[in-house]
Amino acid sequence: MTIVETQNLVKRYGDLVALDHLSLEVKEGEIFGLLGPNGSGKSTSLNCILSLLSFDKGEVKIFGKTMKPDAYSIKRNIGIVMQNVAVFDELTVYENIDYFxxxxxxxxxxxxxxxDEAIDFVELGEFRKFYPKKLSGGLLRRLNIACGIAHQPKLIILDEPTVAVDPQSRNKILEGIxxxxxQGATIIYTSHYMEEVEQICTQIVIIDKGRVIASGTKEELKAMISMGEKITVETFSISSDQMTALRRLPGVITAEYADERLVIKSEKETNNLAAVLDFFKNESITFGRIYSELPTLNDVFLEITGKQLRD
Amino acid sequence: MPIFKLCLKIFRKNWSSIGVFLVIFVSLSCIFAFSYSQSSLSKGFTQERAKVALISKEKTPLTEGFRMALAKNADFVTLPDQTEKMQDALFFRKVTYILVIPKGFTKDALNDGTMKMEKRVVPGSAENAYIDSIVRQYWHLATVYAAHEPNLSETQIADHVKRDLSTSTPVVMHDQHAASADSNFITGYFNFVAYGLTIVMIVGIAAVFIVLNRQDINRRIICSPIHSISVNLQIFLAIIIFALFCWTGFSGLGIFLNLKNQITAPIGYYLLNSVVFTLCLSSISYLIGNLVSNRQALSAIANVIGLGSAFLSGAFVPQELMNQTVLKIASFTPTYWYVTANNRIAGLGAGNWAETKSILNDMAIVLAFAVAFLILSLVIGKRRRMYA
Structure with a gap:
């Protein structure tokens, strides 16, 4: 069953096209990741989905019904967690969750x-009488989430809930999601942290300049690109002849050296780690760490758009 | 009604900042009331008693009668008939009036009206005027009786004069502003309320809007299944409750401080005027809440608006004493019209429709300000939401 569906959504701010015929489909039970760099249209698309923002063209359906500002029966089953912490400084943790x-x-x-369940869920039991000003950034984010999900909605929309959060709190938030x-909720999750999206999302859409540039599971997305392996070597110096030699290794797409770090990208089904180690040994090049990684969503984004996700 | 309850909670949380203004206001009001109660003591008239030394060198029925007549308004001090002692007594203010009646004075006065009394006084002493008046009155009456009733003995003349001086005419003053002191207090108080009420309303109401207008909180409310009309109604209801609470408090304090005075002024008009002004302040607070997003700035803004408009409009200084240009500038504020209406209420005669109409006109202008500010607030609020 489709929970959220947008068709050819267009949103313009004067000459700037924020959403360019954006079509999305979120199925029941998915953790739907909306991935894109800053300014790619993630928040705009969410605002249009929630009818917080009017759009120039297209249609938004939630639970099979057209979403409008006065679609209160739809709103009843949606929980939102905004990018910024949206709680009342005048109310305690308990009062804030109770109010929302x-x-x-x-x-x-x-x-x-x-x-009570929401407080237990975000593990804020010992802080229930605390005012938000007394909470750390991570705890505030957890309170922000609790305020959005306490009514146990069928659809939860989380707009970059882990921005400026310490790793421990981030892990707790991701585990919570x-x-x-x-528990059965369908989740739309936006982020520009590809690691998070990779970690939790069952379906991912990468958008840039308001357009969908790739969609699928993380495996499907990674399969779209030619790169299969990325080897990183920490070394102090390497000559241009040595770089040329490395580029001639079988299946190597690129080999770049910058900031005392050599990155070699190879084609799919190519394993060059042993060859690179042999090369360094034969050339007597000293090196620190050496590791091999499979392609990330950033590599997917980089190959499709020619720029980094965090640019 | 979650939003209504939330607004009330925010009002309650803000009491600490509102409390500072309330303490200042209540203290000033008490001082104000005390100063009025002190000044109301001088409403009656009490004749001062002079310290008089009467040295009579003869003892006749008329001089004795004169002594008794003088005793009503004088405290007698015994002095020897020595110039130096008399001068000392005057210098050290033991007496303010010394009267020496020479021998043969009564006879001379009754025969040819000659009055050769010796008088020494402290210069510029007000109470001496009363003694002069009694002296003139007594001996003038005696000479009149002697001239027109030559057969009367001195004793009979003294009795007639005594009888004449004992009569008095009751005087009752009927003044349409008889209770002006009371109405002055209540007018002054209600004018002064403009300052306190403005600050409390702005700090209280605008603070709620600053919280509710925070973009992400506002979005959460919009995304909830609560109808936008219901949201607005709940906020409106909370503002009304808060405004009513403030109005009751301020008006109640005024009536309480004025309890010992008679409430002869048309108190209903003052209350109606302050209700209209409170409504206007609600609109102004709503507007400020939509314009200001910094809570720290709110107190400063409330002070500037509250004190500024109160000063300009004559809430502290009577409008009659103020510069016309200043009053013209002040007429662009609702406070001016509120104060003007209060001043008109203070001078309201019984059932004069022309005066009542002027008061109602002033209130209508304040109400028009309220509507204008409300429309402006709604337009700004809508624009804010559009660009949120």
């Missing part, structure tokens, strides 16, 4: 149970 939950659940008894998915 009360926008969806009028029954006090039922709400109390839901709020996986748990929500296990």
């Amino acid at each position: 939950c009360s926008l969806y659940v009028p029954d006090k008894k039922q709400r109390k149970q839901l709020v 996986k748990q929500l998915h296990k």
Whole structure:
């Protein structure tokens, strides 16, 4: 069952086309990752999906119904977690979650149970009487998530929920999202951190300049590109002759040296790690770490657009 | 009604910042009330008693009668008939009036009206005027009786004069502004309220809008299944409750401080005027809440608007004493019209429709300000949401 569907969504800001015939389809039970660099149109597309922003052309359907600003029956089943922390400084952790939950659940008894569950879910039990100003950045992000999911919506939209969060809190947030998915929620997750998207998303769409440039599972996306292996060697110096020799190794697409780091990209089904090690040994080049990686979504993005995801 | 409850919670949380203004306002109001209660003591008239030394060198029925007549308004001090002692007594203010009646004075006065009394006074002493008046009155009456009733003995003349001086005419003053002191206090208080109410309303209401207008919080509310009309109604209801609470508090304080005075001024008009002004302040606060996003700046803005408009409009200084140009500038603020209406209410005669109409006109202008600010706020609010 399709939960969210956008068809040919166009949004213009004067001459700037923020969304250029964007079509997305989010199926039930997916963790749908919307990946793109800053300014690619991720937040704009979410705002259009949520009817927070009017669009020039196209259609948005959620749960099979057309989404409009007054589609309150649809809104009832959506939970949103904004990019910035959107909580009240005047209310405690418990009061904040209770307030946002009360926008969806009028029954006090039922709400109390839901709020308690949300607090347990984000592990803020010991901070329930704390005011947001007393919380660290990571805890605030968790509170922000709790406020968005306390009413247990069928569709959860998370707009870069891990921005400026420490690694420990980030892992907790990502684990939480996986748990929500296990509980049956469909999740739309936007980020410009490819590692996160790779880690949790079951379906990924990469967008740039308001257009979909690639979509599929992470495996499908990686299969789209010619690169199969990336070898990185930390070394102090390497001559241009040695670089030329490395580029002649079988299946090597590119070999680049910058910032005391040599990166060799090879074609699919090519394994050059042993050959590179032999080369360094024969040439008596000293090196620090050497490691081989499979292509990342950044490599996918780089190969398709010619630029880095974090540019 | 989650948004309504939230607004009330934010109002409650803001009481600490509002409390500072309230303490200042209540303190100033108490000082204000105390100063009025002190000044109201001088409403009546009490004649001062002079310290008089009466040295009479003869003892006749008329001089004795004169002594008794003088005793009503004088405290007698005994002095020897020595010039130096008399001068000392005047210098050290033991007495302010010394009257020496020479021997044969009564006879001379009754025969040819000659009054050769010796008088020494402290210069510029107000109470001496009363003594002069009694002296003139008593002996003038005595000479009149002696001239027109030559058969009367001195004792009879003294009795007649005593009887005449004992009569008095009750005087009742009927003034349409009889309770002006009371109405002055209540007018002054309600004018002064313009300052306190403006600051409290702006700090209270605008703070709620600053919170609710935060982009991401606003988006969360828009994304919720609560109808936008319901959201607006809940906010509106919370503002009304807050405004009503503030109005009741400020008006109640005024009435309480004025309790010991008679409320003869048309208090209903003052209350109606302040209700209209409170509505206007709600609109202004809504506008400021839509314009200002920094909470720290809010107190400063509230102070500038509250104090500035109160000063310009004559809430602290009577409008009669203010420069016309300043008042013209002030007429672009609702506070000016509110204060003007209060001043008109203070001078309101019984059932004068022309005066009442002027008051209602002033209130209508304040109401027009309220509508204008509300429209402006709604337009700005809509633009903010569009560009959010």
